Amino acid sequence: MPRNRASRPRQTVRFDPERPLAGRLPPLIMLRAFEATGRTGSMRKAASDIGISHTVVSRHIQNLEAWIGAKLLTAGPRGATLTPEGQELFDITTAAFHSIAETAARLRTSAGQDEFHIWCVPGLATRWLTPRLDDIRHVIASGEVLLRAIDRIPDFAGGEADLMVGFGDFDALTEGAIPLLQPRMFPVVSPAWLQRHGIPGSLEDLPRLPLIHEESHAQWTTWFERAGTRLQQPLTGPRLWDANLGFDAAMAGQGVALTSDLMVAREIEDGRLVELFETDIRVGGYYLLTSEAGLKDERCARFRIWIEAAIREFEASARHTRRQIPAA
DSSP, X not given: OOOOGGGSOOOOOOOOTTXXXXXXXXXXXXXXXXXHHHHXXXXXXXXXXXXXXXXXXXXXXXXXXXHHTSOOEEEETTEEEEOHHHHHHHHHHHHHHHHHHHHHHXXXXXXXXXXXXXXXXXXXXXXXXXXXXXXXXXXXXSSEEEEEEOOSOOOTTTTSOSEEEEEEOGGGOOTTOEEEEOOEXXXXXXXXXXXXXXOOSSGGGGGXXXXXXXXXXXXXXXXXXHHTOOOSSOOOOOBOSSHHHHHHHHHTTSSEEXXXXXXXXXXHHTTSSEEOSOOOEEOOEEEEEEOHHHHTOHHHHHHHHHHHHHHHHHHHHHHHHOOOOOOO
């Protein structure tokens, strides 16, 4: 029976003062895959995180275990778990990677090659932040803006982002998150959908219509609760996992989407979408999150002041330019 690769005896490595790391430092590509897996708790998440396939991540970790001569990870139904040896290597690898990232960022800044990384939930990033990139460049004053549409919290210590704009329940925000705005959420449909189905008679009719959901039915359920509408049965309808997909589905006449002025003010103004009923219901809100270093960064402070003022001004102005809401 062939022996496990991780249990093979290692070759003796003699210290060479002319080449102090020769034979003593694992290949960095293996360490990168290992660190990402330990940090995310999953080889598949690690693969997505560093932009390679799950198979390649698995192979790098197997090769690293063979190089070390010890088991570093155990895989199970709940993901990958570090062994004691793996935890020891993970701690020192993470610390080293963070030091490299911080030093590289500092050197890039002094060399005039600085970048300002913004992560933002996809809907707001695409519909609202992207058309304002010139404003953001002006606000931060230095460094090129890199905007990524994503809904997970970045590894700030690893240098993934300078700040993030997220969306969530204000009563359960991540520690250190700064609330920005709880936008008014309301149902919208396309004019073509209205022509086919007519205007619903009341809010009580909405749960029986084809509702468009994001990753779950939770947002619509909370919205109905705050509207005082009792649900007689569980909600149904397609789950599209992304606010942009839901927005596009509503535009295509596929049903009723829940959205805000930040997402659809322009489409309502030009008649491509129609708001149903006149409501004032808040379900979650946008928040700003950064690292301890980001709290000391003047660019993060300027961005915060700018976005707080800009989104409130936009939402207020959108109410005044709104087309008349049809009545049943």
